[in-house]
């Protein structure tokens with residue numbers, strides 16, 4: 377039995393176990409695919425829901441870390457991490473510049489206002505910048521026609537130290553691939569001697585030629601897949617999170633009985649149903665339909681009916697040993713988070729990021 381007292385003094389049998397050995401293994405897989413690149417481990421969104429500092433500690437051999445905000449980068453610096461720390465969207469306000477400079481935080485520069493901030497700054501120790509070029513993702517980045525001028529202005533800017541050239545792929549994980557974006561990036565940057573960074577997890581796994589000076593793995597480090605049709609296991613990735621709970625009640629149903637709100641599942645024959653202490657307020661997706669994979673007492677089965685706020689139903693008709701107190705894996709080593717996500721019409725990324733703050737976390741490995 378798992379008994380944990382969380383901050384609220386509750387003893388619900390739910391927790392997320394973070395496998396630090398899996399994180400380290402997955403970093404090694406990234407290195408195997410990109411043996412000549414430095415690795416910027418992406419730990420935004422609280423380390424994809426695994427805990428930013430916990431992940432950074434497990435991946436302390438990474439050459440750098442990518443985060444969202446300056447505040448996160450400063451937290452890492454203050455925790456003693458000495459490697460490159462990159463704010464992936466750059467700074468939002470000019471008054472963040474001195475703090476970034478003082479802590480040697482690298483910043484993405486993707487827009488004219490961010491460039492202006494640097495141009496008008498004075499008495500600032502120069503910053504390392506990652507110049508982001510829009511090669512077709514159309515989210516962040518300098519337009520191709522503006523790039524030469526933008527690069528030149530950065531190059532002569534007194535507030536700028538090293539410049540790394542960066543782009544991000546829109547379809548590294550699916551059919552169109554990266555060819556157009558890679559060609560444009562090469563055309564634009566040809567002849568410029570500066571380090572480059574292109575690849576996210578999908579590109580690292582699929583397009584070795586995109587593994588240049590730096591690579592930026594995210595999801596693969598957590599042992600989930602960036603692809604729809606290839607599993608994490610196929611790429612030798614190990615799940616870094618086990619989201620687990622227990623059966624807290626067992627119901628016996630006759631044919632015609634319904635389960636949960638709306639009775640959207642009706643038993644066609646006599647069944648045994650387990651009630652699990654995990655609901656959408658824990659971060660389990662409410663839109664998980666009947667049939668979503670889940671494991672009870674080490675056996676694969678399926679969810680039944682609507683997910684409630686704090687509970688969900690599972691089919692234990694074929695698991696006679698299942699009883700109150702039986703362990704349940706929502707996702708982890710046995711139930712790939714990607715399989716749950718696929719049933720919910722989403723991706724593993726979203727589920728991992730959404731585990732609720734009320735769930736106690738524990739490290740293992």
Ligand SMILES: *Cc1c(COP(=O)(O)O)cnc(C)c1O
Nearest residue numbers: 418544576577578592593594595
């Ligand atoms: C999130 C992010 C990554 C990591 O992407 P994955 O698909 O998780 O590997 C890489 N680069 C940038 C700029 C990102 O924002």
